[in-house]
Amino acid sequence: MSDPGTSDKLAGLLAQCGLGNRRAFAELYEASKSKLFAVSLRIVRERHIAEEVLQESFVSIWNNAAKYASAKSAPMTWMTAIVRNRSLDIVRRPLVEIADEDDVFALNMQDERPGPPEQLNIRRDQVRIERCLKGLDAEQLQTISLAFFQGLTHSEVADHLGRPLGTVKTHIRRGLQKLKGCLEP
């Protein structure tokens, strides 16, 4: 995730954490906390739960930093997986109003946002997945986005869209298959 420079820096910090360097850990936290908090907040919805998820995720990141080297994934990807898994494990919410479907359209649009200089660098992974997402049908994109960004289950997506559960499952499954075909040609 993000540009290669940042990624290398985070990987270096993680390596330091693996050696027990608390200062590197503080820096790692500063650099990633807001993105990771946003990831959890979207899924668990309640701030105090998201705070707890972030806290436990970082304890886990610290404890497992020595193993990161063998994970073979980008540092943000590795940390995001930890935060998402923890969030998905604990979320027990009644189906409340889902904020909006902006995510769906956010994915569809070209990213023209101006950003700090490092954002101008090529984010290869991100560009690739976004290009592939554009190849999906509208319904596939919508269901996958709701599941990914809002942490909705199949049936929550179905309720939200007022579509039959089977239809939603099919959209998601076919959409993922299509993504795979595009990402791993």
Added chain:
Amino acid sequence: MKLAHPGLRSALAAEYVLGTMRGAARRRFESYLQSDDALRHEVQRWESHLLPLADRLPAVAPPDRVWKRIEARLDQNVAGKAGPAPSSLWSSLAFWRNLGLASSGLAAALLVAVLALKPVEPDRVLSAVLAEENNVVRIVVEQPRAGLLNVKMVKPWRTDSGFAHELWVIPKQGAPRSVGVINDATDTQIRLAGLDARLADGAAFAVSLEPPGGSPTGAPTGKVVCQGSIAWMPVKSSRPGTQI
């Protein structure tokens, strides 16, 4: 769930990463991941594909108290340290020790089952259910009589990992003590000189990955793969079959 079909494996890995796989199915899938390298690799591929999308979310700064709590948790771990050892291992053990008997329902149920089955001899018996971080139970340790420890395999490890599984007792104070290397996939009986003294003030057991033959240093050097607190149960009667 049949996991032989490549298309199915990939589809499940995708739904796992997407987050639509939940609850019991998610936990079951995670237990497959423990022992299936190719499946883990497939999950990592999907993570690399999908998770960069999270960068799209507008950042939300967490309150400062979160960092304070993280630091407190780490300090707590350090306070439990008793000697030079890999921090990750120690942190997790110390953290775990502080959790006391907060084992999962399954672990507790197993513990009761183990105790009920046991012919009793000493004035107190020891049992422990060792689980992975995600509560998947790996082994049960029990002490049927003085000088003997039985390690029962609940969920075997692969035998071709190239690592030895070494069992450690974590005392209330001080460094972990080795109880020996256990079998990867079958039950192990441990008879060891001074075993009971070694276990006497035990608070927890842990299993770490070590080079073949066990830790070269006498202290854990590798990843802790499962752990569990020790339950000491006083025994009222010495008649075999007495229930606790």
